[in-house]
Amino acid sequence: MRIRPLPSQLVNQIAAGEVVERPASVVKELLENSLDAGASRIEIDIEQGGIKLIRVRDNGCGIHQQDLALALARHATSKISNLEDLEQVTSMGFRGEALPSIASVSRLQLVSRERESDTGWMVSSDGGTGTPTPSPAAHPVGTTITVRDLFFNTPARRKFLRTDKTEFGHIDLLVKRMALSRFDVALHLNSNRRETLALPIAQTQAEQEQRLVELLGTAFLEQAIFLRQESAGLSLSGWVARPTFSRSQADMQYFYVNGRSVRDKLVTHAVRQAYRDVLYQGRHPAYLLYLDLDPRQVDVNVHPAKQEVRFRDGRRVHDFLFSVLHHALSETFPGMVVDRATGEITATAEPIGPIAAQSPPVRTNTAAVQQQLFQLRTREQRAGYRLGFDMQTPAAPPLDEAGRSETIPPLGYALAQLKGTYILAENENGLVLVDMHAAHERITYERLKRSLSERVLRSQPLLVPLAVAVSRREADLVEAHSELFTKLALRVERIGEETLVVREIPILLQGTDAERLLRDLLADLVVFGSSERIQAEMEKVLATMACHASVRANRRLTMEEMNALLREMERTERCDQCNHGRPTWSQLALSDLDRLFMRGK
Numbered sequence: 001m002r003i004r005p006l007p008s009q010l011v012n013q014i015a016a017g018e019v020v021e022r023p024a025s026v027v028k029e030l031l032e033n034s035l036d037a038g039a040s041r042i043e044i045d046i047e048q049g050g051i052k053l054i055r056v057r058d059n060g061c062g063i064h065q066q067d068l069a070l071a072l073a074r075h076a077t078s079k080i081s082n083l084e085d086l087e088q089v090t091s092m093g094f095r096g097e098a099l100p101s102i103a104s105v106s107r108l109q110l111v112s113r114e115r116e117s118d119t120g121w122m123v124s125s126d127g128g129t130g131t132p133t134p135s136p137a138a139h140p141v142g143t144t145i146t147v148r149d150l151f152f153n154t155p156a157r158r159k160f161l162r163t164d165k166t167e168f169g170h171i172d173l174l175v176k177r178m179a180l181s182r183f184d185v186a187l188h189l190n191s192n193r194r195e196t197l198a199l200p201i202a203q204t205q206a207e208q209e210q211r212l213v214e215l216l217g218t219a220f221l222e223q224a225i226f227l228r229q230e231s232a233g234l235s236l237s238g239w240v241a242r243p244t245f246s247r248s249q250a251d252m253q254y255f256y257v258n259g260r261s262v263r264d265k266l267v268t269h270a271v272r273q274a275y276r277d278v279l280y281q282g283r284h285p286a287y288l289l290y291l292d293l294d295p296r297q298v299d300v301n302v303h304p305a306k307q308e309v310r311f312r313d314g315r316r317v318h319d320f321l322f323s324v325l326h327h328a329l330s331e332t333f334p335g336m337v338v339d340r341a342t343g344e345i346t347a348t349a350e351p352i353g354p355i356a357a358q359s360p361p362v363r364t365n366t367a368a369v370q371q372q373l374f375q376l377r378t379r380e381q382r383a384g385y386r387l388g389f390d391m392q393t394p395a396a397p398p399l400d401e402a403g404r405s406e407t408i409p410p411l412g413y414a415l416a417q418l419k420g421t422y423i424l425a426e427n428e429n430g431l432v433l434v435d436m437h438a439a440h441e442r443i444t445y446e447r448l449k450r451s452l453s454e455r456v457l458r459s460q461p462l463l464v465p466l467a468v469a470v471s472r473r474e475a476d477l478v479e480a481h482s483e484l485f486t487k488l489a490l491r492v493e494r495i496g497e498e499t500l501v502v503r504e505i506p507i508l509l510q511g512t513d514a515e516r517l518l519r520d521l522l523a524d525l526v527v528f529g530s531s532e533r534i535q536a537e538m539e540k541v542l543a544t545m546a547c548h549a550s551v552r553a554n555r556r557l558t559m560e561e562m563n564a565l566l567r568e569m570e571r572t573e574r575c576d577q578c579n580h581g582r583p584t585w586s587q588l589a590l591s592d593l594d595r596l597f598m599r600g601k
Helices: 006-017 023-036 065-071 098-104 164-179 205-216 218-223 265-274 316-328 366-384 436-455 472-480 483-485 514-528 531-549 557-573 590-596
Strands: 041-047 053-059 105-112 122-127 136-137 144-150 188-190 196-201 222-231 234-241 253-257 287-292 336-338 344-349 414-420 422-427 432-435 459-469 491-496 500-507 583-588
Touching: 006 098, 006 583, 023 041, 023 053, 023 164, 041 164, 053 514, 065 105, 098 105, 098 218, 098 557, 164 205, 188 366, 188 483, 196 205, 218 222, 218 234, 222 316, 234 253, 234 557, 253 265, 265 336, 265 514, 336 459, 414 557, 414 590, 422 531, 422 557, 432 436, 432 590, 436 472, 436 557, 459 514, 472 483, 472 491, 472 500, 472 514, 483 491, 583 590
Parallel strands: 041 188, 253 287
Antiparallel strands: 041 053, 053 144, 105 122, 105 144, 122 136, 188 196, 222 234, 234 287, 336 344, 414 422, 422 432, 432 583, 459 500, 491 500
């Protein structure tokens, strides 16, 4: 069979198959062009889910009359001119394929006017291959692109579209995702001539928060921690929701790299690692984060629709994201207040002690910890054990020389115990309810983690060394990361081109599936360049140990013990939730109580 060049129309339609998946894909490309044109106001009109009509108007810089025909030509763009530009892309779009691809599968009209021009100019295309000729048209400064009858000349593609409601849902989500990255742009969305979204420019912190409330809901903002951190050319800012505001689906996760919305497995992995021991199994975190870095350090030219990126130094980015988020989540503690303007974390009351000043760690080896747990359970069965806290905390707030109460701690002072499960306390805001088992479990867990981190991991030889067949690349990784395996107390040797043998594992992971652990660790090294698998597995063991060592329901506590537990919560990282992501305490303000009893009405 002879080789022959494809007709230009077919080439455009093939390109459209990569760029134009559905109406939302068209809206995405047109919105990105408007943003690159410097628009501060964009209006989107949709009819029949975008299948019948998509119209995008903007007040950007406009297109020169002589460039209108080129705008519909393949590989013609104003955004890059050489390889150096391609290596440091700062615009949303740059390929020069979107408009000709869209024009090849629709009836497209483009009208634009530059600020220096007295009139606008228009070009049209109905899916053909001819070069359009611009004609004068009345138009304000900016550009309007109208796309009608999408896929009218490719009926096979049209059959794959869903209902109008479903297709508009994709458009609505896309516009909201864009709106969360560009507070400096007003966005208006209309569906079938009915306004569904009207977002003015949000310049101040209050206006930006109002946009967040409209797009993500009040609950997200109330439960979010604002953060801003810079290090070695990387900058991360935005909002992460507390673990107690988790989701059943990953439907509230927004991540932007240099203003571009991306879905990246490296990012997702770093975030999940940061939430590792504070999120309930099967739940998903919610976040809105912006990562900024040198454009030369990220390749945005790896996906036709520009939905994925590739970092030049993925491990550095992964470690930076994990570190910032892990630190932010570890600083959640009772009485915490976040200044939304600066991101600074403060306390509502004078803290009992610095958050980092924890109680002395449990200095034992694994066998001793297990023995300790056995003794605790034995004593509990006999007469109940005393909590390992400082019992010098007063049961009531001390008085100053004038007889007035000093500042009350964030969780206040205990009043009573309810049904052997909850501690009732009074603080400055009203009534505090504490789940004593969940709170003590977190405290014990953090103690065990500190104890583990302060000593070198000890390994234990396997009775029978385990041979594992792997790829040559994975075997090379073991040799290249020998120091990492030694640090993790995992002795793995290469005995062939594609064979490894596991000889020792950490003592704390006795009985674990060593082959699964090794394969998971190698998979992480291949994708992310690092792994937290062993740390995660050991933390699972510690979580189980903490659960068994924590105070049980129906265990009666003295007033002294309850106050000691409250003070220890105030000194413990991540004590707002237990190891499984459930809340450890809740506040009922006086206004809530007044509302319950209809006081003041």
